[in-house]
Amino acid sequence: MTQECCASGKAIMILACSGGSNVGQIANQAAIELTEEAFGTMYCLAGIGGGLQGFIQSAKDVPVIAAIDGCAVGCARATLKRAGIDAFRHVVLTELGIEKNKNFRLNPEDVRRAKEAVRAACNGAGVAVFKPAAGGCCG
Amino acid sequence: MNIKVLGPGCPKCQQTERIVKEAVAEAGVAAVVEKVTDMLQIADYGVFGTPSVVVDGEVKCVGKIPTKEEVKKWLKH
Numbered sequence: 001m002t003q004e005c006c007a008s009g010k011a012i013m014i015l016a017c018s019g020g021s022n023v024g025q026i027a028n029q030a031a032i033e034l035t036e037e038a039f040g041t042m043y044c045l046a047g048i049g050g051g052l053q054g055f056i057q058s059a060k061d062v063p064v065i066a067a068i069d070g071c072a073v074g075c076a077r078a079t080l081k082r083a084g085i086d087a088f089r090h091v092v093l094t095e096l097g098i099e100k101n102k103n104f105r106l107n108p109e110d111v112r113r114a115k116e117a118v119r120a121a122c123n124g125a126g127v128a129v130f131k132p133a134a135g136g137c138c139g
Numbered sequence: 140m141n142i143k144v145l146g147p148g149c150p151k152c153q154q155t156e157r158i159v160k161e162a163v164a165e166a167g168v169a170a171v172v173e174k175v176t177d178m179l180q181i182a183d184y185g186v187f188g189t190p191s192v193v194v195d196g197e198v199k200c201v202g203k204i205p206t207k208e209e210v211k212k213w214l215k216h
Binding site: 043044047055061 | 184185186187188191197198199200201202203
């Protein structure tokens with residue numbers, strides 16, 4: 001088993017609202033791509049919202065959380081606060097000038113801007129080399 | 140009391156298991172310490188990373204090595 005697996009102390013947990021609008025789905029797509037780019041690791045906001053204890057404890061123990069909300073309603077933020085988690089980096093996509101609508105043909109430029117905003121919000125948080133628990137050694 | 144150490148077997152997971160066993164011995168608590176290495180079983184706990192420690196079904200820590208003092212506190216509750 002590799003010796004460089006498990007928690008690195010530099011993990012970034014990415015939580016997207018993944019809501020039912022273009023901005024919710026841009027948040028989701030940004031989380032996917034940031035995970036694929038090894039910036040951080042997307043995790044299940046629904047598990048935290050559902051009060052599943054392992055998910056909440058995971059969010060409490062991870063060094064950095066990047067929460068992506070599509071709009072100012074702030075479902076990701078509210079979910080975290082309800083779980084007692086107050087320390088997280090937060091991006092709201094409509095605040096970037098992305099208009100909320102029901103067009104689910106996502107604009108790649110909007111996804112790029114969302115990712116850029118998340119990276120900026122996490123500036124100084126370190127590089128995510130942490131691997132999730134479901135994908136191999138220590139994840 | 141049942142304690143599970145979740146992790147596939149890397150040095151950090153092994154260290155966590157050792158710390159948990161030492162804490163149990165020093166506290167004099169009757170507890171079974173299990174090492175869970177199966178990734179599907181680990182995933183069932185919803186943990187973001189390993190090592191993780193589960194005490195009587197409750198996830199106590201995720202993605203880090205607990206101190207022996209932390210483990211002893213968990214044994215009291």
